[in-house]
Amino acid sequence: MNALVLMRLAGFVRSGRALAPVIAALVVLAVVHGGGQSAAAPAYGYSAVMLFPVLAWQAKLVLDAEPDVQRRLARLTVGPRREACAGLLAAAVLGAVFCAVAMLVPWWPFHAVRGPLPGSAEPSTAAGIALGVLAHLLALPAAVALGALASRAVTRTVRNGITVLVVGAVLVIVLGLGGSFAPWLVPPVMATARALAADSSPSAFALWLLSGWALAWCAVALAGYARLRKSRS
Numbered sequence: 349m350n351a352l353v354l355m356r357l358a359g360f361v362r363s364g365r366a367l368a369p370v371i372a373a374l375v376v377l378a379v380v381h382g383g384g385q386s387a388a389a390p391a392y393g394y395s396a397v398m399l400f401p402v403l404a405w406q407a408k409l410v411l412d413a414e415p416d417v418q419r420r421l422a423r424l425t426v427g428p429r430r431e432a433c434a435g436l437l438a439a440a441v442l443g444a445v446f447c448a449v450a451m452l453v454p455w456w457p458f459h460a461v462r463g464p465l466p467g468s469a470e471p472s473t474a475a476g477i478a479l480g481v482l483a484h485l486l487a488l489p490a491a492v493a494l495g496a497l498a499s500r501a502v503t504r505t506v507r508n509g510i511t512v513l514v515v516g517a518v519l520v521i522v523l524g525l526g527g528s529f530a531p532w533l534v535p536p537v538m539a540t541a542r543a544l545a546a547d548s549s550p551s552a553f554a555l556w557l558l559s560g561w562a563l564a565w566c567a568v569a570l571a572g573y574a575r576l577r578k579s580r581s
Contacts, residue, residue: 349426352434357441360413366442369406373446376402377453381460387470388454388461392480393544395450396487400537401517403446403488407439407495408513419501432577435499436570439492447484451477469548476544482555483540486562490535493569494520502576535565 454460464470498513524538543550
């Protein structure tokens with residue numbers, strides 16, 4: 349399975365498909381951090397929200413890069429479960445690279461992170477960075493799951509895949525807004541950003557709740573992905 353992951357990563361990069369999401373991610377990060385300085389926690393919270401659709405799009409591109417015949421051969425060679433996991437792992441590895449870049453960009457070239465204001469309850473810069481890592485770690489699996497649900501192996505056509513991707517990304521934002529009637533239908537990307545944008549550090553209970561929510565949503569989404577792939581293979 350490791351060889352299959354490396355093959356998919358190499359094919360995705362060498363084919364030039366990686367260029368479009370890289371440019372989109374850099375544009376998004378420039379918009380987020382180019383407007384001025386803010387504390388580390390809210391800066392990274394907004395970064396995770398804005399990167400979410402890009403990460404989902406990249407995951408779809410990774411999963412769609414392999415021709416259908418080659419994907420079927422891989423299923424026969426390593427088994428359906430390992431073949432599916434290899435694609436998800438390849439998408440997650442590339443997404444992790446994007447998240448690592450997103451953690452560095454506010455420091456250089458934008459210098460967009462400041463320390464806590466005197467007398468405020470804002471978390472320290474170190475705590476803000478840790479919260480930022482958590483925000484991106486919570487957004488990444490959900491983005492990979494959405495990209496998987498929009499992949500060609502599930503949706504069959506480009507039109508259906510784009511529809512799933514766009515509608516899913518929009519619903520994550522709309523249903524994640526404060527006061528939403530069903531926020532549990534989407535991963536807590538917006539909820540995490542709101543928690544990090546508060547004047548004080550989120551409590552440990554709130555962080556555990558957000559983490560459990562994200563893991564539960566991803567488990568359901570990936571279970572649906574596995575079931576759909578099995579029924580449409």
